[in-house]
Structure formats: C-alpha cells, structure tokens
Amino acid sequence: MSVGKRVREARKQAGFSQQDLADKIGVKQPTLSELERGISSSSTHLITIAKVLGVSPDWLQTGKASSSYSEITDIKSSYTLGSFDTWDSKTPLSEDEVEIPFYKEVELSAGNGSIVQRESSGFKLRFAKSTLRRYNIQPDMAACVVVSGNSMEPVLPDQATVGIDTANTKIKDGDMYAIDHSGMLRVKVLYRLPGGGIRLRSFNRDEYPDEDCSTEQASEVKVLGRVFWYSVLR
The missing domain is CATH 2.10.109.10 (Umud Fragment, subunit A)
Incomplete structure (x- = not known):
C-alpha cells in the first residue's frame, strides 16, 4: 500500500472528507487529492496529517508502525525511539x-x-x-x-x-x-x-x-x- 492509499484509508476511518482534512492541515483540496492518488509523493504534511487523523507518522510513511499520534507525542513515549519508564535522578541506569x-x-x-x-x-x-x-x-x-x-x-x-x-x-x-x-x-x-x-x-x-x-x-x-x-x- 502506498503513502497516498494509507492517507486515504486513515482519512476515511476518521470520517473526514478530502476537503475537511485539507482545511485542517492548511492545504487546498486538490493538493491532498494528488497525494492520495500518488501524483505527488511529498511528505511535507505527513506529520500534521498523522496528528489530525490520530495515526502514526511512521505508519503513513512506511506502513510499519501502528501507534497512535497521541501515544507518540506523549512525554513518556518517543517519535521513533521507543518508550520511557518512570525514573528520577537516583534511579540507576540499566545496561541498555x-x-x-x-x-x-x-x-x-x-x-x-x-x-x-x-x-x-x-x-x-x-x-x-x-x-x-x-x-x-x-x-x-x-x-x-x-x-x-x-x-x-x-x-x-x-x-x-x-x-x-x-x-x-x-x-x-x-x-x-x-x-x-x-x-x-x-x-x-x-x-x-x-x-x-x-x-x-x-x-x-x-x-x-x-x-x-x-x-x-x-x-x-x-x-x-x-x-x-x-x-x-x-
């Protein structure tokens, strides 16, 4: 599945029309349409699209991630580097x-x-x-x-x-x-x-x-x- 098809799938699951999503990410509807149809392969807006649709930017880009945007941007998780556990300055470092x-x-x-x-x-x-x-x-x-x-x-x-x-x-x-x-x-x-x-x-x-x-x-x-x-x- 291409980037454009993943964007279209996530948009439909979120219940947005192309115009709705275009308005939310600040582009014109034809620009979004070109992305979904594969005419444009630009990834400039993918992170913003991911936030609006509640999906992972990695999934939109590669199809390999499944975390939601809210999970990724939380202070206890990272964009591409796994998750954090609760700790303070007195907590010893683990081997990894x-x-x-x-x-x-x-x-x-x-x-x-x-x-x-x-x-x-x-x-x-x-x-x-x-x-x-x-x-x-x-x-x-x-x-x-x-x-x-x-x-x-x-x-x-x-x-x-x-x-x-x-x-x-x-x-x-x-x-x-x-x-x-x-x-x-x-x-x-x-x-x-x-x-x-x-x-x-x-x-x-x-x-x-x-x-x-x-x-x-x-x-x-x-x-x-x-x-x-x-x-x-x-």
Missing part, C-alpha cells in the same frame, strides 16, 4: 540505557553567531542504547533542547523538547534540523535547492512562509544536527 544532556537554555554567542553556547540545566533524558544504535545515533553526539516560538506548530508547540543528532548534518529533503541561521537557533524542515540554495520550511506556514536562501545566503545557515526525536507536553 544512556543519559543524554538536556539543555533547558540554548544561547547563541554574540558576534558572528557561528558558535552555539549551551548552558546545561543539569537534567538528562534517558534513551535505550540499542534503539539509538538502530538509528545510527551516537549517544555522545546527541543532545536534547527546548524549542521556543510557534513557527513549528502544531507539530512542535512552544516549549516542546527535541533530540538532535549533531553527527547528522547532511540535509535530507523534508527532514527537520536544528540550524544556526545568522546567529539565531532555529528548528526547520530543510530542502536543498538547485545551485546550492536551501529552503527553510515551518509547519505553521500561515504565519511563517517558506524562506528560500540563495547559494550565497545558504552560507549563513549552519546545520547543527538532525531532529531524531521530539516530545510534547499537553
């Missing part, structure tokens, strides 16, 4: 656990903005070593930070927590990355443009339209790492 630093405040340095200075909150989040290995994430190259602002709503609301793989800075179209953009720390969906340019995309496209950076402007964008996980408190 590793702690990743959690930076409550991330401040960019003054000046040219090319260096990110991170102030550790002292908090850490625990992940399974085996799961990180499965996704080729090195624990010592991962960090969790807080997202501020509403540009990535509804997927990443203000104060959502994201996990960043700082070893993965090569842009894959349609993936989320943390970037240093001329001294501003931002989380955006990135696309490569012909000639070496970069497109920065927000999920909240009504308020934050796409930003296309020319080849020259792209030199001001430093990719800090790919977002591999996120968690949202509701």
